[in-house]
Amino acid sequence: MGLRFFSALILTSVPILAQLPTPNKAGVSGGHHVFRAKDTDAANKFWQDLGAQPAPFGGRLSINKFPGVLILVVGGAQAQAKGAPPSPPVDLAGSEGSSVDFIGFSVKDLKASLAKWAEAGIKPLPGGTNTQVYLMNPDKIKVRITENKSLATAIAADTVKMVVPNAAEAQAWYAKNFGAEIPGANILFEQAKGPVAATKGRALDRIGLEVVGLEAFSKKLEAAGVKFDSPYRYTDAMKAGFAVFQDSWGTLVELSEGLSAIK
Numbered sequence: 001m002g003l004r005f006f007s008a009l010i011l012t013s014v015p016i017l018a019q020l021p022t023p024n025k026a027g028v029s030g031g032h033h034v035f036r037a038k039d040t041d042a043a044n045k046f047w048q049d050l051g052a053q054p055a056p057f058g059g060r061l062s063i064n065k066f067p068g069v070l071i072l073v074v075g076g077a078q079a080q081a082k083g084a085p086p087s088p089p090v091d092l093a094g095s096e097g098s099s100v101d102f103i104g105f106s107v108k109d110l111k112a113s114l115a116k117w118a119e120a121g122i123k124p125l126p127g128g129t130n131t132q133v134y135l136m137n138p139d140k141i142k143v144r145i146t147e148n149k150s151l152a153t154a155i156a157a158d159t160v161k162m163v164v165p166n167a168a169e170a171q172a173w174y175a176k177n178f179g180a181e182i183p184g185a186n187i188l189f190e191q192a193k194g195p196v197a198a199t200k201g202r203a204l205d206r207i208g209l210e211v212v213g214l215e216a217f218s219k220k221l222e223a224a225g226v227k228f229d230s231p232y233r234y235t236d237a238m239k240a241g242f243a244v245f246q247d248s249w250g251t252l253v254e255l256s257e258g259l260s261a262i263k
Contacts, residue, residue, distance in 0.1 A: 013166045019065045020210050020260045021183035023196060027212030028140035030184020032063065032070035033103065034206045035141060036092055042069030043073045048119035050105070050135075050143075051155040053112075055162050055262060063262065066105070068157030068184040070208070070259060093139025097203040098197045099250035101190070102134070104203070109149040120262065139203035160207055161188040163196050163250040173248070177221065178209065184210060198250035206244065206252035214257035218243045 020156025023029040037043035044064060048054055052071065064071040097101055107113045112132060114124065116137075124133035124145075135143040142219035146158060164170045167189040173186060185207075199205060211217045218232040230244040230251070247253055 004019065009046035013129055017190060019067065019070060019262055021068060023210065023212055025180040026179040027217065028178045029210045030069050030182065031210035032072050032254070032259055033204070033208050034072050034254060035137075035139065036201075036205050037073050037075040038092060038142050040075045041072050041099070043052075043075070045120075045199065046122065046137045047071050049075070049122060051107075051115060057262065065262065066155060066157050067153045069103075070262060074205075092139050093202040094136075094195070095142050095199075095202065096140070098199050098202055098204065099162055099164060100199050100204050100207060101161045101163050102111050102142035102144050102159075104146065104148050104157075104161065104186075105155050106148040106151055106158040107155045108147075108149060108153070110138050110145065110147035113145070113155070114227045137203075142203045157184060157186075159186045159188050161190060162251060163190050163192045165192050165196075166249075170249050171246075175185075177226075178225065182209065196250060198246065198252070200246060200252045206254045208217055208254045208256055208259075210260055211255050211257055214241045214255055216242060218255065221245070 020031065021029050033042065044054065044062060047064040047066075052066050054062050055065055057063040057072070061074075062071065064073070092136050103207060110133070114200075116135070117123075124135055128134065131147045133145050134143060137143060143163070144159060162170060168262045171187075171189045199207075215234075220229065222228065226245050228243055228245045230243060231241040232241065234241045238258070239261070240256055245253055245255075
């Protein structure tokens with residue numbers, strides 16, 4: 001079996017009305033994931049059928065709000081926004097086979113959730129149990145759903161699973177730079193059994209972390225050897241700061257400051 005490490009717990013720390021949780025001592029919490037889509041309407045519908053609430057973001061973009069995480073879908077005209085990934089190709093590679101295998105959510109009542117999703121045409125993949133199933137979004141992003149009857153909301157962000165060549169090394173690096181526990185980003189590290197692809201350019205393009213004092217935080221990471229694909233920038237349209245880097249194991253990470261204001 002591969003090594004498995006949990007670097008954060010979120011379910012007891014996400015207020016019902018807030019979308020992003022309170023940051024840890026390092027000023028870090030779960031943020032926003034950026035997904036590419038051939039059909040942004042179909043992709044947004046999937047997340048909203050799952051339980052997300054849509055909200056305008058940056059004037060031209062729409063973001064999907066879950067307790068614990070925000071999901072931004074880009075593609076077509078949306079991808080022309082400054083700093084967004086380029087328009088996706090005809091065929092997008094899914095999350096499987098990359099350094100981020102799936103994202104996960106917990107639901108209060110799995111049976112009721114599955115019945116509701118079935119009405120929207122969302123069906124679980126074969127092999128599920130009474131307490132855990134997997135779904136696949138229209139662009140082949142795998143989603144794990146786990147029942148947690150103590151959940152305060154109907155659904156909440158739960159997990160990001162990274163598959164890396166050295167799970168212990170990756171876990172230690174994230175703990176050192178972002179804190180051992182990242183509220184809203186329960187990262188599961190699993191030892192890769194073979195080569196894994198980088199996330200950049202795939203449907204699951206990048207994961208996100210919200211950071212207090214991002215400009216100074218980015219400089220600290222640079223001093224520690226992190227090379228940014230997109231250095232810190234502040235955008236007036238979004239009233240938020242952003243910085244993007246690829247970690248040593250192939251995951252593109254977008255840091256943000258200001259998205260916690262989205263309720």
